[in-house]
Amino acid sequence: MRYKQFGNTDLRLSELAVGTWAIGGTGWGDVNEKDSIDAILTMVEQGVNLIDTAPSYGRGHSEEVVGKAIASCRDRVTLLTKCGIRWPEEAKYGSSQPIRDSSKAAIIKQCEESLTRLNTDHIDIYLIHWPDVNTPFDETVEALNALKQQGKILYTGISNFEDEELSKLYDLGAIDVVQFAYSMVNRSKEEVLKRYAQKGVYTMGYGGLGAGILTGAIRELPKFEAGDARLGFYDFFEEPKFSKVMELLKTLDQIAESHQVPVAQVAVNWTTQHSYIGASLTGVRNPKEALENCSAFDWALSEDEMAVINQAIDDTVGI
Numbered sequence: 001m002r003y004k005q006f007g008n009t010d011l012r013l014s015e016l017a018v019g020t021w022a023i024g025g026t027g028w029g030d031v032n033e034k035d036s037i038d039a040i041l042t043m044v045e046q047g048v049n050l051i052d053t054a055p056s057y058g059r060g061h062s063e064e065v066v067g068k069a070i071a072s073c074r075d076r077v078t079l080l081t082k083c084g085i086r087w088p089e090e091a092k093y094g095s096s097q098p099i100r101d102s103s104k105a106a107i108i109k110q111c112e113e114s115l116t117r118l119n120t121d122h123i124d125i126y127l128i129h130w131p132d133v134n135t136p137f138d139e140t141v142e143a144l145n146a147l148k149q150q151g152k153i154l155y156t157g158i159s160n161f162e163d164e165e166l167s168k169l170y171d172l173g174a175i176d177v178v179q180f181a182y183s184m185v186n187r188s189k190e191e192v193l194k195r196y197a198q199k200g201v202y203t204m205g206y207g208g209l210g211a212g213i214l215t216g217a218i219r220e221l222p223k224f225e226a227g228d229a230r231l232g233f234y235d236f237f238e239e240p241k242f243s244k245v246m247e248l249l250k251t252l253d254q255i256a257e258s259h260q261v262p263v264a265q266v267a268v269n270w271t272t273q274h275s276y277i278g279a280s281l282t283g284v285r286n287p288k289e290a291l292e293n294c295s296a297f298d299w300a301l302s303e304d305e306m307a308v309i310n311q312a313i314d315d316t317v318g319i
Contacts, residue, residue: 001047001297004278007202015272017050018043019281023065024058035286040069042287046294052281054082054129055114063117080125083110084132102132104143111147125177126153130160141174179204185236185245187319197276208271208280209264213245216263244316251312255305265296270309
C-alpha cells in the first residue's frame with residue numbers, strides 16, 4: 001500500500017480508501033452484508049486505513065455496516081462520514097427527495113446519530129455532503145466548531161460544492177478536506193483538486209472505478225432496474241459517452257494485459273499516481289474485489305503509460 005500525508009499533520013493515509021455507497025444496500029443491486037464486512041476487513045488487512053461512508057447511503061445502513069466491520073480495528077482506521085442530507089421522518093427510502101440541511105441543529109443531530117450507528121466516540125473526518133443554500137455558512141461552521149470542541153469530530157471539509165461556496169468555507173477555516181468525483185471518465189473538478197492540493201488541503205476523489213465501468217466488467221450498455229443509483233448520477237452509462245468509454249477501455253485492456261493484471265488496477269494506479277489526489281475511493285462488494293484493488297499497489301504505471309492513457313482519455317471521453 002502507498003500512503004500520502006494528511007494535510008499538515010503527521011497522519012499518513014492510504015492512497016486507496018474504502019467507498020461504501022453501494023454497501024448501503026439500496027440502489028446498487030444485490031448486496032450481501034457479510035460480504036461487505038469481509039471486504040472492508042480485507043482492505044484494512046491490506047493496509048487501507050481510510051474508510052468513507054455517509055448517513056445518506058441506505059439511510060444509515062452503510063454506517064451500521066461500517067460500524068460492525070471496524071469494531072475490532074477502530075484504532076487502525078481513519079473514519080470519514082458526512083452530514084447535511086436528511087429525509088422527511090415519515091418518508092421511506094427512495095419515496096421522496098432528500099433534504100439538504102446544514103443548519104446547526106441538523107448537523108449536531110446527524111453527528112450524534114452517525115456516532116451511534118458507527119459505534120464510535122468520534123469521527124475523524126466530517127464532510128458536508130452537499131451544499132445547503134438555505135443555511136448561512138457561518139451557522140454551519142459554528143456547528144462544526146462546536147463538535148470539534150467536544151471532541152466528536154477532528155477534521156472537516158466538503159464534498160460536491162461549487163467553487164464559490166468552497167472558497168467561502170475555506171476562508172472560514174472549515175476546509176481540511178475536499179472531495180469530488182474524480183476518475184478517468186470524470187475530470188470536471190481536476191483544476192479545483194489541483195488548486196486546493198497546492199494550498200495544503202487534503203484531496204479525495206470518489207468513483208475512482210467509475211461505478212464499475214472502469215473494471216471492464218461492463219461491455220454492453222446496461223439496463224439498470226428503476227431506482228438504481230447509477231441511473232442519472234453517472235452520464236457514462238448512457239450514450240453517447242458509454243461508447244466513448246468502451247473505446248478508452250481498449251487502451252486500458254492493452255496496458256492491463258502487459259502487466260497481467262485486471263483493468264481495475266490500471267484505473268486505480270492512474271488516479272492515485274496523480275500528486276494532487278490524496279486518496280481515491282473505490283467501492284467493493286466482496287473480499288475478492290477488495291484484494292484485487294489493493295494489489296494495484298504492487299506495481300505502478302510508467303510515465304510513458306500514463307501519457308498513453310492521458311492521450312486516450314483526451315481522444316475519447318475528454319473531461
